[in-house]
Amino acid sequence: MGERVLQRGAAVGDAHFKRRKAGARAQVPPQLWRLKRENQRWRLYARMLIDENRWRAQRYGLDQGLVDFGKGAIVPYADLLEEIIALVEPDARHFGCVEEVGHAREILARGSSADRQLAVYDRAVAGGASRPEALTAVVDWLIAETVRGV
Secondary structure: OHHHHHHHHHHHHHHHHHHHHHOHHHHOOHHHHHHHHOOOOOOOOOHHHHHHHHHHHHHHOOOOOEEEOOOOEEEOHHHHHHHHHHHHHHHHHHHOOHHHHHHHHHHHHHOOHHHHHHHHHHHHHHOOOOHHHHHHHHHHHHHHHHHOOO
């Protein structure tokens, strides 16, 4: 299904060029429009390959890297993140959200919420908490994080 979405997106990009003078550009996702304009396109990968990276991320988190199918190698997630940030940077500049896109680097550096939840759990267990008490500590931490700054 994801492949069809990309193919339809490309079709929308093709239709855009036929109706450009009618103001259709605003309806086309900027990345697809820009790729079409530069005579580039998204690579389409089999769902099995995408699922492999999903499994790797679930199994290892971001520490073990993901498969870069273009290179045919496992690449550190930080390298892939920089590549995607560079890819969307012109669009982020256009929409005035470069800082928000760059925030992905901070998330990678400090860890995800899941990483921090595991750390809270591990600290609680190391401090002598039972499993239910450690889980309660995680929930308390989540509540505090959720309402912080509200």
